[in-house]
Amino acid sequence: MKPEKALIFEMSKPGRVAYSLPDCDVPEIEASSVVPSHLLRSTPAELPEVYEVDVIRHYTELSRRNFGIDNGFYPLGSCTMKYNPKINEDVARFAGFAKIHPYQPAESIQGALELLYTLQNDLAALTGMDQVSLQPAAGAHGEWTGLMLIRAYHESRGEKRTKVIVPDSSHGTNPASATVAGFETVTIASNDKGMVDLEALRAAVGSDTAALMLTNPSTLGLFEEQIVEIAQIVHESGGLLYYDGANSNAIMGIARPGDMGFDVVHLNLHKTMSTPHGGGGPGAGPVGVKSRLIPFLPKPIVGRAEDGAYYWDSDLPQSIGRVKAFYGNFGILVRAYAYIRTYGPEGLRRVSELAVLNANYMMHRLAPYFEAPYPGVCKHEFVLSGKRLKAFGVRTLDVAKRLLDFGYHPPTIYFPLNVEECIMIEPTETESKETLDAFIEAMIQIAREAETDPQLVINAPYTTIVKRLDETTAARKPVLNCTCG
Amino acid sequence: MKHRYLPMTEQDEAAMLETIGVDAIEDLFADIPQSIRYSGELPMSEALSEPALLKHMRQLADRNADFDRYASFLGAGIYDHHIPVVINHILSRSEFYTAYTPYQPEISQGELQAIFEFQSFICELTGMKVANASMYDGATALAEAAALASGATKRKRIVVSRTVHPEAREILRTSARGLGLEVVEVGFVDGVTDLGELQAAINDETAAVLVQTPNFFGLLEDIRAIEPLVHASKGLLVTSVNPLSLGILESPGVMGADVVIGDAQPLGIPAALGGPTCGFFAVSEALMRKIPGRIVGQTIDSEGKRGFVLTLQAREQHIRREKATSNICSNQALLALCASVYMSTLGKSGMVEAAELNLRKSHYAAGRMAEGNLSLPFRAPFFNEFVVRLPDGTDIASLNAQLLEAGYIGGYDLGLAYPELAGHLLVAVTERRTKDEIDGFIRELEACL
Numbered sequence: 015m016k017p018e019k020a021l022i023f024e025m026s027k028p029g030r031v032a033y034s035l036p037d038c039d040v041p042e043i044e045a046s047s048v049v050p051s052h053l054l055r056s057t058p059a060e061l062p063e064v065y066e067v068d069v070i071r072h073y074t075e076l077s078r079r080n081f082g083i084d085n086g087f088y089p090l091g092s093c094t095m096k097y098n099p100k101i102n103e104d105v106a107r108f109a110g111f112a113k114i115h116p117y118q119p120a121e122s123i124q125g126a127l128e129l130l131y132t133l134q135n136d137l138a139a140l141t142g143m144d145q146v147s148l149q150p151a152a153g154a155h156g157e158w159t160g161l162m163l164i165r166a167y168h169e170s171r172g173e174k175r176t177k178v179i180v181p182d183s184s185h186g187t188n189p190a191s192a193t194v195a196g197f198e199t200v201t202i203a204s205n206d207k208g209m210v211d212l213e214a215l216r217a218a219v220g221s222d223t224a225a226l227m228l229t230n231p232s233t234l235g236l237f238e239e240q241i242v243e244i245a246q247i248v249h250e251s252g253g254l255l256y257y258d259g260a261n262s263n264a265i266m267g268i269a270r271p272g273d274m275g276f277d278v279v280h281l282n283l284h285k286t287m288s289t290p291h292g293g294g295g296p297g298a299g300p301v302g303v304k305s306r307l308i309p310f311l312p313k314p315i316v317g318r319a320e321d322g323a324y325y326w327d328s329d330l331p332q333s334i335g336r337v338k339a340f341y342g343n344f345g346i347l348v349r350a351y352a353y354i355r356t357y358g359p360e361g362l363r364r365v366s367e368l369a370v371l372n373a374n375y376m377m378h379r380l381a382p383y384f385e386a387p388y389p390g391v392c393k394h395e396f397v398l399s400g401k402r403l404k405a406f407g408v409r410t411l412d413v414a415k416r417l418l419d420f421g422y423h424p425p426t427i428y429f430p431l432n433v434e435e436c437i438m439i440e441p442t443e444t445e446s447k448e449t450l451d452a453f454i455e456a457m458i459q460i461a462r463e464a465e466t467d468p469q470l471v472i473n474a475p476y477t478t479i480v481k482r483l484d485e486t487t488a489a490r491k492p493v494l495n496c497t498c499g
Numbered sequence: 500m501k502h503r504y505l506p507m508t509e510q511d512e513a514a515m516l517e518t519i520g521v522d523a524i525e526d527l528f529a530d531i532p533q534s535i536r537y538s539g540e541l542p543m544s545e546a547l548s549e550p551a552l553l554k555h556m557r558q559l560a561d562r563n564a565d566f567d568r569y570a571s572f573l574g575a576g577i578y579d580h581h582i583p584v585v586i587n588h589i590l591s592r593s594e595f596y597t598a599y600t601p602y603q604p605e606i607s608q609g610e611l612q613a614i615f616e617f618q619s620f621i622c623e624l625t626g627m628k629v630a631n632a633s634m635y636d637g638a639t640a641l642a643e644a645a646a647l648a649s650g651a652t653k654r655k656r657i658v659v660s661r662t663v664h665p666e667a668r669e670i671l672r673t674s675a676r677g678l679g680l681e682v683v684e685v686g687f688v689d690g691v692t693d694l695g696e697l698q699a700a701i702n703d704e705t706a707a708v709l710v711q712t713p714n715f716f717g718l719l720e721d722i723r724a725i726e727p728l729v730h731a732s733k734g735l736l737v738t739s740v741n742p743l744s745l746g747i748l749e750s751p752g753v754m755g756a757d758v759v760i761g762d763a764q765p766l767g768i769p770a771a772l773g774g775p776t777c778g779f780f781a782v783s784e785a786l787m788r789k790i791p792g793r794i795v796g797q798t799i800d801s802e803g804k805r806g807f808v809l810t811l812q813a814r815e816q817h818i819r820r821e822k823a824t825s826n827i828c829s830n831q832a833l834l835a836l837c838a839s840v841y842m843s844t845l846g847k848s849g850m851v852e853a854a855e856l857n858l859r860k861s862h863y864a865a866g867r868m869a870e871g872n873l874s875l876p877f878r879a880p881f882f883n884e885f886v887v888r889l890p891d892g893t894d895i896a897s898l899n900a901q902l903l904e905a906g907y908i909g910g911y912d913l914g915l916a917y918p919e920l921a922g923h924l925l926v927a928v929t930e931r932r933t934k935d936e937i938d939g940f941i942r943e944l945e946a947c948l
Contacts (some may be wrong), residue, residue, distance in 0.1 A: 018805050019608070022843050033583060033849040038856055039934040040863035043749050045855060048862055049880045055749050059623050062845045066585060069843050071615070073836075074591040080609030082597030090599055097504055098597050101549060104738070105813055106771075109567045110560025115577055116773030117911055118564060118901055125562030126772055136543045151635035151774070154816070162677055190816035194646070195677040199821040239529045258648035268528060292833030293610040294600040294632065294793065296775035299829075309932065312622055312673075327848045335673035339520035339576065339638035339666045339762075340773025341887050351544075352556060357502070358546030364500055367524045374527050375515040391527050418605055429817070446506035447515065478605035481800040488798035488810040492787065494629050495619035496797075 019079065022072050023496050026062040029268045032069050048138045052458045060497060079479050091395045091426035091438025092185070092233055094263045094285035099356065102288065102349035110127050111348050115354065116340035120325050121365040127324030130341070131316040133298075133351045139352070140362070141259070141279045142272020143302030147311045149342040152186040153260055154287060155278030156299030157227070161195035162334045163278060163303060164254050166310040171333060175224035181210055183234055183430040188227045188258060197224055204432060206232040209315045210389045215247055223253035230274065231393035233438070235373065245275025254278060262286045262345040262371055263442070264393035267363030277304045287302055287350035368443035369394040372450060376441055377453045383461040388434055395440035397433050408464040408471050415482065416463070416474035420456040503549075527684025543907070564903060570936040571908040574884045574927025575715070576637070576664050576762065577770045580743070580853075581931050583844045586767045586837055596833055604808045610805035610832070613793040617835045621844045624745045624850075625759040626752020627781035632793035633835040634778030634827065636764025641709060641739055642674035643780065643825055644758045648707030649680055649737040650824065651789050656681045656704040660692040662714035662741060665916035671709070672894070674751055675924035680706075689875030690716045691887065694724060701732050707758075711739040712748075715923040716913075716925065717861075718877055719748070728756035735786075742779070742838075744882045746854030747922050758782050767841030768834050777834035789815060791825030803897075857883035858929035864928045864937045871945050875922065886913065886920070890948055893922055898947050905943045907936075 029408050039057045045054055064072075082088075088095035106112065114123055134146040149154035161178065168175045177198045178192040189199040200218050205211040210228070219226075228249045238244060257271040257279035263286045271279045283289050284297035291297070303311065309332040318329035357365060370393050377396040379388055384398035402412035414424035414437075428440040441450055463470050475481070512524070521527060528536075547555060571579040590596060596811045601614075619631035621817040641664075645657045657669055657675065661684050668684070675682045679748030685697045692710055698788065701708060708729040712720040722738060729736040735757040740748075743765040751759045764776040782790050788811060796810035816823040823854040845853055868887055869875050877890045885908070889895070899909035914921030928937060 019612060021612070021619070022839075023619060027844075027868045029906075030846075031848060032585070032844045032846060033853075034854060035849065035852055036581065036930050036933070040857055040859050043859055043862055045858055048606050048858070049719065049748070053749055053880070055723070055745075055747055056584050058847050059745065059750070059853050061620065061842055061850055062621060064843060066844070068842065070587055072843070073840060074592065076609035076613050077589075077592035077594040078609065079600075079607075080594040081600050081603075081606040082594045084593035084597045088599070090602075093599055095599060098593075099504060100550060103591070103596075105553070105556040105560070108556065108560035109565040110557075110563040112769040113565075113566035113579070114563045114770050114772050115571060115573045115579070115770050115908060117575055117577075118908055119896070119903060121900070122903055122908070123562075125559035128562075129559050132544060137772075140541045142537075151639070151831075154826045155635060155639075156830045158677070158826055167675070173596065186815075186820045186823070186825050187828050188819040189821035190819070190823040191822070192787075193821045194674075194826045221560070239530050239532065242532060244535060254931070265531070267541055268537060268634035269531050269535050273537065282570045282829075290596045290833075291829075292596050292831075293598045293607075293613075293836065295829040295831030296635075296777075296831045296834060297829040334676075336666055336669035337673055338670065338774070338859070339636050339664070343635075343775040344772035344942055345775050346768070348556075352552060354554070355544055355547050355552050356504070356549075356647070359541035359543045361500065361502060361546055362541075362543075364502070364505070367527075368505060370527050371507070371512065371515055371519075371524050375518050378519050390522075391530055415605070418603065423599075423606065424603055444504050444506070444875055447511040448629055448808070462831070474771070475605050479608055479804040480605055480804055483604050483800050483806045483808050484798045485808050485810065488796040488808050489813070492794075492810060493797040494794060494810075495615065495622045495788075497619050497623045 019075055021496050022062045025064050025068055028063055030065045032064055032066045045323040054382040086421050087445060087453055088423040089425050089439045089441050090423060091440040092260055094440060094442060096442040097444035098288055098290040099353060102352045106345050115264055117465045121255045124324055127316050129351050130347060131318055131324050133347055134316060136300055136354050137281060137300055140266060142270030143312060144305040145308045146300050147315055148301050148347055149312045149338045150299040150302045151338050151343050152295060152297040152409055153280060153282040154191055154301045156301045157187055157191035158194050159278055159301050159337045160256050160278040160299040161191055161197065163307050163310045165195060166332065166334050167307055168224055175222055178223045179218050179226045182432050183232050184227060184229060184344045185258060185260060207340055208236045209238055209240060210244055212240060212243060215244060218255060219247055219251035221252065221363045223251045225254045227258055229254040229258040229261050231264050234388055234397050235392040235395040236388055237393055241274045248391045260285060261394060264366055266366040267359055268366055278307060283346055283350040288353045289346045296343050296346055298343045310334055341446055365443050372441040372443060372445060376439060376450055376454060380457055383458050395438060398437040399433055400435035400437055405466045406464045406468040408468050412435055412474065413460055413473045416460045416471045417456060422453060500843055514777055545945050559583045569906055569908045570932060572910055572926050572928065572940055573908045575911040577773050578765050578929050579770060579931055580765055580929050582767045585844055586840050589840050590833060590837055597838060598620055601809060608806060611795050613836050613839060615797060615807050617839045618795060618913055620839055621779045621781050624742055625781045626750030626870040627759050628784040629787045630779060631790050632795060633830040633832060634780050635794060635831060636776045636778045637739060637760060638664060638670050640760035640778035640780050642671045644760050644803055645671055645680060645707055645738040645759065646678055647789050648737060649678065649784060652706045654704050654706035655679065656683060658700045658705055659709040660685050662687050662692055662716060663709055663711040664715050689717045689879060691879045698728050701728055701734060705734040706730050707735040707737050709737045713744055713882040716877060716886050717881040718879040722751060722754040741936060746850035763838040766838035768837050774890060775831055775834055777831040777838055780823045784800060788797055789824055792827045792830055853930055860930060860932055861885060861928035867941050883929055884925060887924045887926055889922050889924055891922065893948060895924060901947045902943060907940050907943060
């Protein structure tokens, strides 16, 4: 068992340095000679004083207390934790991508603009949309951007539509984005097959409907079989259809949101397109639209002139404006482009087929031990319910913690909210049958332990650096930093 | 097809299909109506082998003028600073970059502690009590600060200085439409916020005053003079800052700011065409439960050992849904780590020295420019960026094209965002620029005029 890890601040010793800055080859003026004293610090900020070896060992030790995809299986539902290819990391670090300025003359960044232009077109083709903005920095940012586009579209037609409809299985960001975009959320219940209840939808739509936000396949891993009827109902009311692309890994090259009737879509490049999650970010959430919404896109998009030169196209007179400084998370867009080019269209289709095959295989093998509430075919992910284990005093949280002892990152738990004791598993296409089988065996063993020795599960984990943490005290008496506490 | 990222063999595929009880993968898609199936091959970029992809990406990269080959005097929100070598080694640890948000604290203590340290660094630098785990960038953080202020004060009027980054103000306007906020812009005198106009714009409906220092022109705003104007009407003072400048400049917390935001790009984050960078967001204790985004807190485990968890989650979208304080979910955690490693590496004395170097080199450059046929229109103190007035009729686009020919990435054409400043160039001089580069740039600039 490793001892507590010191904070970098606790390692400080006056007089040590870890930096080497350029020499001062200009006159060494004092700050006080050019800045009034009331705007200057009287004492330096109390930052740590360490040397380079301390920095390397400290962060290396922190990294060893962390678990990424490269450490093992990470079947976190709705997060698409697929392998993050190493070539993507290498190319994003090329000086020609990493060391360029957003305000450089367009002639001096033609390679970057060509990449963005091609990526816009590739993502438009993949989603069945007519144009794409690469500005949004994340999925939720894309949702908000998409809803602002929808708002601008309705307003341009002289309509004030105030409501956004979401199913009860939707991601929490959907209603939160609706609020930030100035809409009221209407949540509709799913039917007993986990699908949108058409009667509930018909009752909810009206002249005040701005949009329906839908994840398809849904967070239950189910394809909305009635999507054509759903689109018809929403469109007939004058509303638009918003596609939450979090689950796009299931349908690449197989079915496109644009062909299903969606008007606006976002993709999570940090899910479907393999860019790393970075411990919480950065991601990228490009937004695609049908032609009638193009005039409202954020400025600028990348255009290509007749002579082949690429340029920033700000000619969008009805644009909602900017949503992000500069041009989005370019470094992530470089990685996503490299990913698309490792597979091409045929390869991406195969990616989705295998993601779906892996998920169905796992669901069939686990269903006898954990209840599968929707036992038909699933798409790239599926949900189980741990409610059977409650009889033994074991909850889904305990199952998740016990999985840590087997060396796995647990699945998503307690989401979606409409499944009791929910366990949501997404294996992705980059995991082998051996990996899936070993995880399945661990899950089966834990289900048995729950029956025969529930305390073993309830007290897990045993092998981690810390035991279960006191989250209640953390929230009631917050200690949020080590300096000003 | 065989692919190096895909482990499926024919044998495995057959065995798995048999377990499921279907004949072919196609059967697993039977739930997708035929009418919306895509047939044929998508019109997308073709696949490339690993060597061909490397070559293609190299060719694209080589068509961009990068900081290794050109000396950059361009700032305006993104700067060419020295990035300590250790940073890339740490960010390349895949335990960090291939992890998700730390939902399972027992196996995420490394990331959680790193975020806790990031929050600590930001609090120490800004003089605030609470910082979050990051925002998308400084510009979106500004709009989030306006939203927070409106929620906290139950007011709808946002007063923003025109010296705030033009793109941040554009995002603010976009956000304000969604949130139903009124945005009032206040002009500038001598390059800094017009305090008379500011005072007149503030009323008892004002949720917040948004200022940036150093401002878009590189000039320091007098936060100490602005603070009483804002608080007299019980609005919140939101200050956007360059974190590197806080090596020598007084922290906004000490000067009375309620919310301090900014972009951590100067702290070791590559320019990368402007993203990904990392927004930071810090508030006074009173606003702790209103702050957007993830927050890490210290706690103990069941054996009494120190540990870290995501906390105060009752503010967030996955719990509160439509009642959340913000819709943010993914943030810029890896770049927050980058900024932390930078601040660990520079430490107490390095942050001061780096800030002083920026101040000295930019003042040397400004002094040299003022000696020739260029003039400095603004007198307010500046940090590492300043405005130069070019002779009447200078076409800045063609000037920058000529400078590029000579190996320099020129300044920002202020006429693009401020019509009244046509013919003015915003020049940034970081610690990376040598005296020779500065002298050479000025020589070339003067020769072009």
